Amino acid sequence: MIEELLPAEVSCAETVTDPPEVDLFPEEEEIIARAVGKRRREFSTARWCARQALDRIGVAPVPLLPGERGAPQWPAGVVGSITHCAGYRAAVVAHQEKVQSLGIDAEPHEALPDGVLDAVSLPTERTHLTELSTADPTRHWDRILFSCKETVYKTWYPITREWLGFEDARLELRPDGTFTAGLIKTGADQAGRPLTAFTGRWLVANDLILTAIAFPAS
Incomplete structure (x- = not known):
């Protein structure tokens, strides 16, 4: 599913089940040596996906x-992103000469818990969500907005190495499965040019929300 949201130069791998055995490097094993089962499954399967995606672009x-x-x-010259939620794991990668940064996120297609929307959105965004909900009440637009903001951060951080708060990007969601994030916080891309906005795509399928951004190379 995630490949529907990304250009051809991005390699994608996803799964809705955890493989029974995943071979990890010793360094990875050390990180999750004391992890509970849920965390271990998320970590291991996400890396299983990542290795498949890397192999498809010729990276060992x-x-x-x-x-x-x-x-x-990620390995030198590679950009990527990982996501996992209940019943879904995915990884996407690309050569940095083609894509400057990637961000993906997966969420259950359900409403946000009470109080979360106010913490992660701007007043103008909440007005926008009301309009979208009136036009299409079958979508959980609040969770779609949250997922898009997670994806924006995952795209922003590898470029700038700076924190980006929920209040630092103003999102516009479109019913056609696209979105734009206007960046309120200042930052620069790898060529030193101002970062002003990201554009991305979203999808609702199989009770999941998937969001993705592929920010092109300079």
């Missing part, structure tokens, strides 16, 4: 260790 498997703020450290 390497340990994928969490770096600063938990983001995976």
